[in-house]
Amino acid sequence: MEQKKYAVFTMDVERFSDTECIYSSGIQVNVDLMDGLDEYLSILDKYHIKSTLFTVGELAPRIADRLRSYIHRGHQIALHSYSHVAPITVPLEQFREKIRHAKQRMQELLHVDVVGFRAPCFSMDKDHLNVLKELGFLYDSSFLDFQPARHTVKWDLQNFKQLRENIFHLDNFYEFGLSREKVLGLPFPISGGGYVRLSNWGFVKTLIQHYIHHNDYYVFYLHPFELTKQKIPFLKELKSYDKYYIKQGIQTYSRRIEQIILMLQKSGYEFVTFEQLVQIMNKEACATV
Ligand SMILES: [Zn+2]
Known part of the structure; x- marks a missing residue:
């Protein structure tokens, strides 16, 4: 059968100043640009x-009222670490x-x-993942497995059982990895962020279409600034590539997201949150025992 x-749609809710290239440059x-969060949820x-x-x-704490209203509307909150450090x-x-401390404070x-949990910059390894398991987290979604990404290390999930492409399970804990599709034999991230926003649309759309046709789990992520309607500040001290990264494709990203949603709908995907997916995977595991 x-x-x-x-399909799981996520956002890494962080300030524009948390963007890695801005944070590491020290520019104030x-x-x-938190309006991008509202824009995303309205799409x-x-x-x-x-x-x-x-x-x-x-x-x-600074956006608590906004988060409460989103929880009220059925969205779910998870942790993107205590501060935006790898x-x-x-x-x-x-x-x-x-x-x-951060988990307890957010719950209260x-x-x-x-x-x-999702690690800033997808920067995770086995030892830090074990800490999450010890602290009672049920899942992590940081497994990108794309070597050129900054702050990531080669990280194996050896003891985990692979349930689906990029879904791994061990001791009541799940690792929900990011989706990738092979290009010339090498995996390319197709889960959103800059990868989908900056790439040629014809190219990345073909990859996504191919992936979702052959798989049964897809995850999408982005950041508030990527959908802002406000003017992105010009930061002349940034390197050329980073200036390009923070501006390119912002105007057209919402259209790309809608097209991805339509592709997923057409392919019969059901849209769930990660907490719902944990429940679904638990039930599937029981059914196969
Ligand atoms: Zn982040």
Whole structure:
């Protein structure tokens, strides 16, 4: 029997200044461009899609009312670390304490269980992942497995059982990896962010179409600034590529997202949050025992 197909739409909810190239340059910017979050959810509303919002812990108190209203509308909140620092650069003990605190604080602030995690810059490894399991998280979604990405390391999920392409399971914990499609034998990320926004649309659309036809799990992610209607500040100190990264394709990204949604709909995908997917995978596991 053919398996059901699932798509998960997510956002890494962070300030514009958290964008890696801006943060690492030390340039001060005083706009958050958080309107892109509202824009994203209004696109998803059109298609009745609920999203998983990976939110930076230290940002949550400043946008708590907004997050509460999104929870009320059926979206789910997960953690995008305590601050926007690559986890693999943080010593394990420090990471454990900071994440324990951020999880608890976000739960108290929003009155929901926070059971999911995505690492800033997809920067995760086995040891930091074990900390998440110890702290009671049910899933992580940081597995990108794309070597050119900054702050990522080659990271194996050896002990995990692979349930589907990019879904891995171990001891009641799931790793939901990002989707990739091979180009000339090498995997290329097709899950959103700059990869989908900056690439030629004909090229990336063909890759996504091919992937979703042959698989049964797809995940999409982006950041608030990528859908902002505000003017993106001109930061003359940034390197040329980084200037291009923060501006290129912002005007047309919402159209691309809608086209991806339509492709998924046409291919019979069901749209779920990661917490729902955990429940679905648990049920599938029970059914096969
Ligand atoms: Zn991030």
